[in-house]
Amino acid sequence: MSSNAPAQQAPAIGPELEREARAWMDDPFAHFGYSNTRLHSVPREEQEAVQLAALNLRLAERRQQIPVLAKLADAQGIDSVATINDAAPLLFEHTVYKSYPISLLARQRFDQLSKWLDKLTPYDITGVDVSGCKSIDDWLGTLRAETPLDPANSSGTSGTMSFFPKSKADYRLSAMCFRVQLPQPFGQMPTEGDLKDKMHVMTPLYRDGHMSTGAFGKYMCEIFAFGDESYLHTAFQTKISSDLMWLAGRLRAAQAKGDVSKVDVPETLLARKAELEAMQRDMPAQQQAFVKSMVQELRGQRVFAMGTTPMFYEVAKSGLAEGIKDVFTPDSVVMGGGGAKGMVLPDNVDDIIKEFFGVPQLRSSYGMTELNSFTVTCEHGHYHFLPWVTVFLLDRDTGAPLPRSGVQTGRASFFDMTHDGTWGGIVTGDRITIDWDTPCPCGRTTPAIQGKVQRFSEVEGGDDKITCAATPEAQADALDFLNALEL
Amino acid sequence: MTDSLKPISYAIIRGKIHHDNLVSFGGRGGDLEFYAPDPQTIIDELPIRSPSDMADMYELSLDDVIDYLEELGTHLDFRTNDYLREAAEYSYQTAPTTPPIIDGFYATLPLMFNRERILQWVDNSVGREYLEGWVEKRINGSDFNVRAYGSRALHIVAGNGPTLGALTVLRGAVTRSDTVIKVPSNDPFTTGAIVRTMVDVAPDHPITKHVSVAYWRGGDEAFEKKLYQPHNLEKIVAWGGFSSVKHVTKYIQPGLELISLDPKHSASFVGEGGLESEEQIIEVGKRIACDVGVGNQVGCANCRTVYVMGGESDEAIERLVKLGHAVYDGMLGLPEDMSTRPKRYDPELKSHVDACRLSDDFYEVIGGQQGEGAVIVSKTSDPVDFSAYLADRTVNLVPIDTLEDFLDAVDCSTQTVGVYPPQWVDEVRHKGALHGGQRFVELGYNLNGPGLIGPQDGIEPVRRMVKWIINEKPTAAMTPMWEFKPGETHLVA
Numbered sequence: 001m002s003s004n005a006p007a008q009q010a011p012a013i014g015p016e017l018e019r020e021a022r023a024w025m026d027d028p029f030a031h032f033g034y035s036n037t038r039l040h041s042v043p044r045e046e047q048e049a050v051q052l053a054a055l056n057l058r059l060a061e062r063r064q065q066i067p068v069l070a071k072l073a074d075a076q077g078i079d080s081v082a083t084i085n086d087a088a089p090l091l092f093e094h095t096v097y098k099s100y101p102i103s104l105l106a107r108q109r110f111d112q113l114s115k116w117l118d119k120l121t122p123y124d125i126t127g128v129d130v131s132g133c134k135s136i137d138d139w140l141g142t143l144r145a146e147t148p149l150d151p152a153n154s155s156g157t158s159g160t161m162s163f164f165p166k167s168k169a170d171y172r173l174s175a176m177c178f179r180v181q182l183p184q185p186f187g188q189m190p191t192e193g194d195l196k197d198k199m200h201v202m203t204p205l206y207r208d209g210h211m212s213t214g215a216f217g218k219y220m221c222e223i224f225a226f227g228d229e230s231y232l233h234t235a236f237q238t239k240i241s242s243d244l245m246w247l248a249g250r251l252r253a254a255q256a257k258g259d260v261s262k263v264d265v266p267e268t269l270l271a272r273k274a275e276l277e278a279m280q281r282d283m284p285a286q287q288q289a290f291v292k293s294m295v296q297e298l299r300g301q302r303v304f305a306m307g308t309t310p311m312f313y314e315v316a317k318s319g320l321a322e323g324i325k326d327v328f329t330p331d332s333v334v335m336g337g338g339g340a341k342g343m344v345l346p347d348n349v350d351d352i353i354k355e356f357f358g359v360p361q362l363r364s365s366y367g368m369t370e371l372n373s374f375t376v377t378c379e380h381g382h383y384h385f386l387p388w389v390t391v392f393l394l395d396r397d398t399g400a401p402l403p404r405s406g407v408q409t410g411r412a413s414f415f416d417m418t419h420d421g422t423w424g425g426i427v428t429g430d431r432i433t434i435d436w437d438t439p440c441p442c443g444r445t446t447p448a449i450q451g452k453v454q455r456f457s458e459v460e461g462g463d464d465k466i467t468c469a470a471t472p473e474a475q476a477d478a479l480d481f482l483n484a485l486e487l
Numbered sequence: 488m489t490d491s492l493k494p495i496s497y498a499i500i501r502g503k504i505h506h507d508n509l510v511s512f513g514g515r516g517g518d519l520e521f522y523a524p525d526p527q528t529i530i531d532e533l534p535i536r537s538p539s540d541m542a543d544m545y546e547l548s549l550d551d552v553i554d555y556l557e558e559l560g561t562h563l564d565f566r567t568n569d570y571l572r573e574a575a576e577y578s579y580q581t582a583p584t585t586p587p588i589i590d591g592f593y594a595t596l597p598l599m600f601n602r603e604r605i606l607q608w609v610d611n612s613v614g615r616e617y618l619e620g621w622v623e624k625r626i627n628g629s630d631f632n633v634r635a636y637g638s639r640a641l642h643i644v645a646g647n648g649p650t651l652g653a654l655t656v657l658r659g660a661v662t663r664s665d666t667v668i669k670v671p672s673n674d675p676f677t678t679g680a681i682v683r684t685m686v687d688v689a690p691d692h693p694i695t696k697h698v699s700v701a702y703w704r705g706g707d708e709a710f711e712k713k714l715y716q717p718h719n720l721e722k723i724v725a726w727g728g729f730s731s732v733k734h735v736t737k738y739i740q741p742g743l744e745l746i747s748l749d750p751k752h753s754a755s756f757v758g759e760g761g762l763e764s765e766e767q768i769i770e771v772g773k774r775i776a777c778d779v780g781v782g783n784q785v786g787c788a789n790c791r792t793v794y795v796m797g798g799e800s801d802e803a804i805e806r807l808v809k810l811g812h813a814v815y816d817g818m819l820g821l822p823e824d825m826s827t828r829p830k831r832y833d834p835e836l837k838s839h840v841d842a843c844r845l846s847d848d849f850y851e852v853i854g855g856q857q858g859e860g861a862v863i864v865s866k867t868s869d870p871v872d873f874s875a876y877l878a879d880r881t882v883n884l885v886p887i888d889t890l891e892d893f894l895d896a897v898d899c900s901t902q903t904v905g906v907y908p909p910q911w912v913d914e915v916r917h918k919g920a921l922h923g924g925q926r927f928v929e930l931g932y933n934l935n936g937p938g939l940i941g942p943q944d945g946i947e948p949v950r951r952m953v954k955w956i957i958n959e960k961p962t963a964a965m966t967p968m969w970e971f972k973p974g975e976t977h978l979v980a
Contacts, residue, residue, distance in 0.1 A: 072845060095838050098842075100849065397832075399837070411834075
């Protein structure tokens with residue numbers, strides 16, 4: 001990193017380009033008529049021109065509102081960018097969203113946590129009184145109730161929980177990514193039903209919560225079923241507790257340290273340990289039972305079903321054996337994914353699931369809490385980015401942006417101009433490959449990921465490298481081993 | 488010598504050098520690809536055929552053993568030894584450190600074989616007399632003798648420094664063991680070069696015949712299942728993290744013992760009275776810089792976090808930041824055979840350090856922009872949440888109120904604790920030991936002590952590498968059991 005100002009000046013933004021950029025930033029789906037085909041048909045040069053304009057507009061506006069962005073932009077000496085790659089030094093490391101001292105949570109200093117989070121969002125949240133908050137759920141619930149934000153926490157399995165100031169508008173946009181991209185075949189204009197039908201949503205998770213997996217239940221219901229709760233089908237009829245997730249993370253951390261007498265959470269939370277253990281124990285069986293019962297209940301309906309491939313496979317295999325198939329209407333969507341988790345899946349697992357549910361394709365999605373706009377697979381199995389998402393591939397070692405041509409593999413980083421609650425520029429730990437020059441045979445003009453998304457830590461690992469110094473990998477492996485023993 | 492055109496990890500088995508049936512290893516993520524004999528073609532020769540084949544080691548006196556080692560040491564000058572020269576060149580690519588530091592390590596190899604050093608080490612671990620013969624004892628009216636015997640041992644060595652292979656050769660020889668060394672992919676060359684030198688110098692010597700070196704991929708089940716059997720081995724000494732030990736644990740059974748040299752980390756403590764003047768701050772900074780920077784922080788003895796008493800007042804934090812600058816300056820001022828800019832600054836770590844830099848309410852980051860290393864000063868009593876990742880000359884200074892706050896951070900994986908000022912040592916070592924700390928030194932001396940031929944750490948591996956054999960003898964005063972009358976029997980366990 002250096003503080004060289006870019007040599008070139010940012011290109012002037014004409015009124016027409018600015019209007020276009022504003023429309024993409026403010027209400028992108030409306031701008032494209034909620035059409036999957038139109039979204040993915042903008043010529044590449046046009047996408048990038050609008051993206052560059054939006055980058056400069058957002059930078060000018062957000063650096064006044066987001067202190068951490070101002071600090072970063074000042075340190076880099078960047079006021080505007082002449083090319084897309086010039087903006088790479090302005091992307092936030094994902095670790096920024098957990099850069100608070102861990103004891104603030106243990107000591108329940110939600111006032112200080114609010115002050116910290118305030119520096120990462122354009123919304124002023126310091127005016128909200130959180131002094132009476134007794135738990136993470138309480139704190140995040142208060143911010144949800146009193147500000148445009150609905151901050152999301154991570155699972156905290158690493159021992160630290162990150163807090164991402166997503167707004168309610170951000171969540172709705174994320175849910176809309178599924179609603180528009182999944183049911184509409186590319187090349188066809190949306191039908192009346194694609195836009196207006198209430199669709200059943202089934203997810204093997206929770207109805208609500210502050211972890212995004214919980215909150216999504218709530219927002220999916222809004223976007224897919226226009227708020228009709230009877231169309232939201234979840235395995236658990238509760239709100240997932242962020243405090244319990246925190247407890248789970250700290251218990252693991254204490255175990256790893258070899259001193260379980262020191263779990264740095266409040267007594268009231270520690271008292272919920274049995275609840276957590278029951279939850280962890282019962283979860284897999286409950287989810288499996290849920291998918292089974294949904295297959296009965298939603299037979300012949302138009303459904304958006306989210307789950308993991310192994311979960312769907314189990315149900316599909318036994319269903320087909322009983323002669324059951326074509327369970328949902330053909331315009332339904334089944335979205336799988338997730339690792340095999342020790343199960344051996346047959347090569348034709350997709351076909352088995354498709355036949356049972358009666359859908360043309362088993363879909364999957366790549367996305368994260370820190371990126372509003374989810375990508376989904378096309379007919380050729382490639383994840384396509386939405387036109388308003390600027391993709392950067394960064395060199396693994398130097399962090400320098402790789403050329404935006406040819407086939408490139410690097411650290412996946414994004415600027416999503418639609419972010420309302422945050423700056424929207426993020427560097428991930430994922431390793432992806434993009435072929436910038438060859439259009440996808442599916443016909444979409446948007447850039448797509450080639451092959452698998454992998455964590456850098458998985459790809460590199462210590463291939464038989466042995467050292468006497470403790471490493472995080474060694475510790476994490478130790479935890480996995482403990483977990484395996486507990487089963 | 489066309490073989491030397493490609494990097495070969497030679498298998499040397501009981502004096503015979505194998506370089507046929509080469510297969511390729513490594514090469515992942517930009518690592519060096521190297522070649523080694525197909526493990527399946529050598530597996531039958533690796534284990535010693537019969538335990539009685541170890542008898543030749545007992546025809547040597549301890550003096551003979553040390554004569555051999557001393558002689559070997561004179562051949563291990565890497566400026567003149569072609570095998571070592573070649574190994575060093577390849578190690579520049581595989582090792583976690585940089586060429587000047589690797590050269591520094593190689594330069595110390597002959598010193599490790601110094602007679603006086605070996606004798607001191609033997610006396611302070613197993614004891615010379617136990618290795619030389621039977622030591623007579625009397626307990627409870629019975630005479631008995633004790634002797635330390637060598638074992639048939641496999642060593643899975645770490646690769647963070649080229650001295651570890653030499654250390655293993657030394658340990659195997661003085662304990663009269665049959666030593667099989669599995670080299671790691673981060674140093675597949677050095678140990679082979681040392682053992683090839685042994686073959687050149689004394690091809691038929693029992694010590695040469697009782698050392699074998701080979702590479703196979705850790706976790707190669709077909710191979711390990713065959714070798715890791717009680718009829719081949721008695722002990723497995725495994726360095727490294729869970730992933731390396733995990734491969735081994737499934738083969739452990741009665742008759743095959745695991746000596747696990749667990750991965751460790753080190754943290755230091757600066758108590759009240761440590762930062763009284765500007766001069767003292769500079770000195771403490773230099774001390775910390777050595778503990779962090781020497782060897783580029785790849786060892787378990789390198790310090791990663793320093794807890795400093797004095798609280799979190801503005802004044803205290805200001806002093807801590809001053810100390811941070813002194814550490815940073817000290818680290819960058821270290822000579823290049825001790826410390827250099829890291830080979831490759833871990834990008835994951837950089838992401839964390841950069842995030843701290845932006846979170847300036849809670850952290851002050853000194854340096855770290857150029858991949859040279861960094862000092863992260865916490866402004867609250869929290870260490871950074873990524874403390875397990877601290878490496879590449881990156882240290883976290885944490886303000887605390889009391890010694891107890893430091894003890895919370897000491898656990899069973901804490902190896903070395905540096906302490907300053909010295910008047911704190913007695914209290915810190917006692918309380919720290921209860922929490923799991925294993926080695927207590929004065930701040931600045933983490934890597935400036937007896938070294939690895941000292942007790943290493945709480946594990947004392949050499950005492951565990953030998954088999955302690957007992958021979959009991961009746962004394963004249965004892966009544967034979969067959970002469971006991973009813974009621975005279977006193978069987979006491």
